């Protein structure tokens with residue numbers, strides 16, 4: 214029986230993971246879960262899956278333990294950030310699903326890496342902000358890193374099995390084709406984007422996801438973060454990645470080879486597919502996802518991204534090229550700007566403005582020390598907040 218810890222069990226990825234595990238009860242057991250604000254949902258998860266451990270914020274730990282006891286659950290509560298990191302590195306756990314949103318996921322994911330776990334990575338922000346530190350830790354601690362972000366999982370499936378052992382040139386790989394849906398505002402002009410509401414921005418055309426990633430998809434920052442994520446995961450440069458807008462989200466990404474072959478992974482847009490793939494890799498398990506019917510499927514179309522109306526993609530590419538702390542600053546500024554947009558404090562087109570300003574006034578430094586990186590993340594958060602204040 215494979216024991217699984219789900220960091221961010223109450224979220225969209227967490228719920229999809231629980232669904233896949235529930236379909237494969239002979240192979241997987243939920244050993245540990247974490248939640249942050251949605252503790253009623255976490256209690257339901259504990260009642261259903263009876264995990265050994267549940268991590269919650271420090272101030273809610275006593276109350277949540279009482280709730281568990283009242284519900285007849287023997288789940289033990291671990292508290293706060295330390296509890297979450299301990300949970301991620303518990304010896305009994307073999308697989309850790311990194312599904313916390315944003316920078317808050319970095320330390321628990323690193324704890325799982327340092328404990329040599331199989332990491333199913335959804336939390337792209339953690340990798341974007343810490344890049345080389347993250348990948349070095351994977352190597353040093355012989356963790357197994359499997360992407361469940363749908364595009365990266367697709368690329369992983371289209372690459373040779375031993376892709377990490379040889380250069381792309383030796384393997385005849387020309388480039389990665391990273392698909393983007395284009396989000397709910399695809400085709401909109403810069404001017405018309407100014408007045409869009411949070412409700413419009415989180416209404417993704419194809420995927421049901423948490424609010425932050427939905428806004429990122431709408432601004433194309435999700436694709437910018439994914440471009441950086443792909444650079445680290447597959448050891449490529451941004452010039453080896455072409456972003457292709459594919460509004461139907463049926464092709465989840467592709468690999469183009471020198472002989473003219475383009476390998477693609479297709480499927481209905483449902484995160485249970487990449488989650489099941491990575492849980493079982495190199496085997497396959499059922500995910501509860503309906504097989505793609507190409508006869509009844511809609512036509513597949515492709516177009517170029519509009520980087521003028523959606524400057525976040527360009528900003529992310531530039532941040533990766535600048536290196537050092539730049540991607541962490543980009544990520545921090547984006548997190549603050551997205552939260553401000555969702556709280557209706559800024560408009561949608563001010564998201565890239567906040568990020569540009571944070572990057573412009575910051576000195577980019579080496580990012581090889583975790584403590585320093587975390588302090589820069591905090592500094593960029595504060596800087597972004599003060600830039601937003603000055604908008605008013």
Ligand SMILES: NC(=O)C1=CN([C@@H]2O[C@H](COP(=O)(O)OP(=O)(O)OC[C@H]3O[C@@H](n4cnc5c(N)ncnc54)[C@H](OP(=O)(O)O)[C@@H]3O)[C@@H](O)[C@H]2O)C=CC1
Pocket residue numbers: 220221222223224225226227247248249250251252311312313314315317335336337338361362363420421422423424425426484
């Ligand atoms: N949803 C999707 O289809 C995809 C998501 N991803 C990535 O996966 C990650 C999760 O996304 P998604 O599931 O959509 O997001 P959700 O908002 O649905 O879930 C986020 C999870 O993180 C927890 N969380 C939030 N803040 C904190 C914190 N400060 N400390 C600890 N836990 C916290 C939440 O707890 P609570 O709910 O209890 O507050 C929740 O469990 C993101 O990085 C996203 O980019 C990648 C590809 C696809």
Ligand SMILES: CC(=O)[C@@H](O)[C@H](O)COP(=O)(O)O
Pocket residue numbers: 362363364392393394395396420429430431435436484
């Ligand atoms: C499901 C998933 O992996 C998301 O990252 C999704 O790809 C978002 O879609 P777009 O960012 O392409 O709109």
Ligand SMILES: [Mn+2]
Pocket residue numbers: 362363364439
């Ligand atoms: Mn994705």
